[in-house]
Amino acid sequence: MVLPIYLYGQKVLRKRAQEVSKVSPELTKLAEDMLETMYKSAGIGLAAPQVGHSIRLIVVDVTGEDEEKHPYVMFNPAVTVKKGECVAEEGCLSVPGVWADVERPETITVESLDKHGKKQVLRNIEGLLARCIQHEIDHLEGVLFVDKISATDRTLNEGKLKKLSKESKSVPA
Numbered sequence: 001m002v003l004p005i006y007l008y009g010q011k012v013l014r015k016r017a018q019e020v021s022k023v024s025p026e027l028t029k030l031a032e033d034m035l036e037t038m039y040k041s042a043g044i045g046l047a048a049p050q051v052g053h054s055i056r057l058i059v060v061d062v063t064g065e066d067e068e069k070h071p072y073v074m075f076n077p078a079v080t081v082k083k084g085e086c087v088a089e090e091g092c093l094s095v096p097g098v099w100a101d102v103e104r105p106e107t108i109t110v111e112s113l114d115k116h117g118k119k120q121v122l123r124n125i126e127g128l129l130a131r132c133i134q135h136e137i138d139h140l141e142g143v144l145f146v147d148k149i150s151a152t153d154r155t156l157n158e159g160k161l162k163k164l165s166k167e168s169k170s171v172p173a
């Protein structure tokens with residue numbers, strides 16, 4: 001089932017999301033719906049607050065259009081090792097129309113629970129996958145990528161952000 005995506009300006013995006021104590025069948029279904037929603041919007045990652053659920057769940061799939069899908073479902077994801085720094089452009093399904101550079105650690109190790117509730121560890125991942133996971137984990141802290149962009153990019157996008165914020169406040173959340 002495709003879920004509605006909450007947009008910049010809506011409160012749920014600014015809350016710290018709650019830990020998941022048990023991966024229930026309902027939460028596994030939510031993760032599947034989030035993947036479907038993400039694929040439909042041509043996104044590479046989605047966090048539960050973006051579909052209105054303030055819980056620590058993210059889904060990610062950075063494979064290209066003509067590659068075989070490789071989705072990750074991560075409950076309670078935590079970065080345990082960070083190395084290096086790199087800058088790349090990011091966007092977000094909750095902030096449509098805005099893209100800007102963000103600096104992040106380059107290589108990370110991430111621990112989480114998979115869709116069956118089993119512990120999974122991704123060691124020393126880098127590139128787009130590492131960037132995407134960090135972006136999604138930020139969502140669980142109520143942080144959006146536009147909080148991390150340069151003052152110049154912030155000024156450039158101020159109009160778009162104000163407009164989004166105004167529009168999303170007129171939608172019941």
Ligand code: CO
Nearest residue numbers: 091092093094
């Ligand atoms: Co995002």
